[in-house]
Each structure stands twice: as structure tokens, then as C-alpha cells.
Amino acid sequence: MTHRATAESRSSRPDSPFPTVTDTDIHRVRQTIITWFEIAARPLPWRDADTSAWAVLVSEIMSQQTPVSRVEPRWREWLQKWPTPADLAQAPTAEVLHSWDRLGYPRRALRLQEAARVIAEELDGRVPRTAQELERLPGIGAYTAAAVASFAHGERTTVLDTNVRRVLIRLFAGRDRPSASPGRAETGWASQFVPETDHEKWNAGIMEFGALVCTARNPRCQSCPLNDICAWQKAGRPASAEKPKTQKWAGTDRQLRGAIMDVLKSAHAETTSDFPDSVALDLFTASTTTIDSDLLDAVGHATSESLTKMRDLTADSDRILRIIDGLVVDGLAAQHEERLSLPQ
DNA sequence: AACGCGGGGTG
DNA sequence: CACCCAGCGTT
Structure with missing residues (x-):
């Protein structure tokens, strides 16, 4: 009894990294985000129902650290040229890199081809269904594995990208931005929001919400449907003390x-x-x-x-x-x- | 946990 | 010019 009370009071302190969230708020946020998503979602082509699991995987790799607006044209060309993992597996690597164009981090293109070869040669051309299996492929980490399992196969996973992390941290921890990288504690905490049904809409919706409303620099708090429960809003939208380290480019x-x-x-x-x-x-x-x-x-x-x-x-x-x-x-x-x- | 890894758009 | 973008792999 005493132990339980101590643990609860500790985890629900306002300055706790991942505070306790009431069931009321969890349901409110789920419903709000899913409804918002059905109205406001961008018409991204890889969300079409007839998009193959492989095409979804390609979209996720291309979108790693790259704005989706720049990904879309490259994605269309790429899938037209190499519609299946077997097609990409057989392509000349030089052509793969050339088609990657200027998306950045070209090592992603190399790993995507390696993944295509594993899928084509060892997995009978089928994209793995579970996040655990997906994460074994080169270039696929926790985020991409969860995203492909959810968006390509409808598996119930916890998708935790930079958008999701920022939205949840602001709403319930009252902080401007999340830590540098998510740990197990944060993933477990975020998993409580993923509903039993419509989990794909939640995963896509909370990402989209972070991309369009709860943005990193100029969030649209005036038009935010969760304004009334947002801990960051209530705290006066404080800025983080820590400055993110920016990579050098010129002269390096x-x-x-x-x-x-x-x-x-x-x-x-x-x-x-x-x-x-x-x-x-x-x-x-x-x-x-x-x-x-x-x-x-x-x-x-x-x-x-x-x-x-x-x-x-x-x-x-x-x-x-x-x-x-x-x-x-x-x-x-x-x-x-x-x-x-x-x-x- | 901290780095290194592209390239471009935006305030 | 600084910051940010559907992160990953290595140390």
C-alpha cells in the first residue's frame, strides 16, 4: 500500500519524464486525433489502400530525416523503376545511388538494396509482418519497423517518431521537445495511447498531427483541438534550456x-x-x-x-x-x- | 548516451 | 545562419 502510493505519486509529479495519464485524457486524445486525422490528413500516395508493403517500406526509408514533401516524387519514380524487392535486388548499385538523387544520407539507398536482397532471396519476396522481424533488416530500426508493421500490415505497434514524441511530451510532460533519443521507458509510456482498434489511424494520425499542428517551431496552438488539456500550453509554452547540436556542413x-x-x-x-x-x-x-x-x-x-x-x-x-x-x-x-x- | 551521416527548406 | 526534417548503426 505504502509502496504503491509512493510509486504513483512519484510517476505523476509534473516534472516526471513520463507522467501518469488518466484514462479520461487517454480516450480524449485518441478520439480527438483520429477524428482530426480523418479530416485533415495529407493525401500521401503511400497511404493509398492498394500500395504494396514493399512500397510502404520504401516510403519509410526515404522519409528518415527527410521531409515527406521531398520524398514523394522520388518515391514515385523509384517504385515505377523497381516495383518489387526482386527488381531492386538486381539493379546496379550505381544506378540505385543515382536514382536516390539528392534525398540525402545515400547510405540509406545502399541499405535499402541490401534489405531488398534479403527479402527477395531469403524471404520469398515478402516483407516481414512483425516489427521484430523487420528490425533485423539493414537500415530498419525501431521506428521504421513499427511503422511498416502498422501501415503496411495493420499490426498493432507503437510508432514513435520525432513528431509523436514531441506531441506526447508537450501534451503530458509540458516540455518543449523530447530527449535526444527515445528509450524503453518512453516507448512503453507511449504504448498506452495506442488503441485496440483503429491503431493504424492513431499511429498515422499522431504523426500527422505533429507534422501539421504541433510542429517543432511554430505550433498552431490557436487551432489545436487539444489546447485545453495541453500541459505545455498550461505551463506557458516554456522553451527548452538545452540547445540541439547542429551539424556543420561548410568546410567539412x-x-x-x-x-x-x-x-x-x-x-x-x-x-x-x-x-x-x-x-x-x-x-x-x-x-x-x-x-x-x-x-x-x-x-x-x-x-x-x-x-x-x-x-x-x-x-x-x-x-x-x-x-x-x-x-x-x-x-x-x-x-x-x-x-x-x-x-x- | 553520444556521434556521424546529406541536403534542402524555412523563419 | 540556425534549426529541423516519418532515424540508423556504431562506439
């Missing part, structure tokens, strides 16, 4: 790697036929992974010494030498070196 390896990708993709577009088996493919692939430090170092410090190193790396490809020379001529390499050698 990432900028140079992007430049290399651009040049290699142009080369690929010109000569699709001879590209896949060339050294260019190796570099093209390598430049999307973390094993390219030698390459970047060589280009980034475009001295005669590093060019020698580069020529060793690309000994049998005149094409790549011309690409590297082009980078040097464009001044990208020199610019990069200049920034790297700034005094600490």
Missing part, C-alpha cells in the same frame, strides 16, 4: 563528399553502360560510407603528394582521374584544405 568532409557524389553521378548519367563494373563504382559507393577517409583526405589536401596517393587509389581509371582533376580545377579541394587548416 560532408561538403566535399557531396561534391564528389555530384561529379560521380554526372559521370554515371553520361555513361550508364560501362559504369557499374568500373573503379568509378567503387569510389561512388565508397564516397557514401565511412570508409572513404583516404579518398577524402587525398582530395581535401590537393597537394602533389596527395594527388599521387589519389592516382594510386584510382590507378586504372582515367575517368576518375579526370573527375578528381575537375574538383581541383573547380577549387573545391583547395577551398576545403584552406578551411581545414584554419588555426584552432
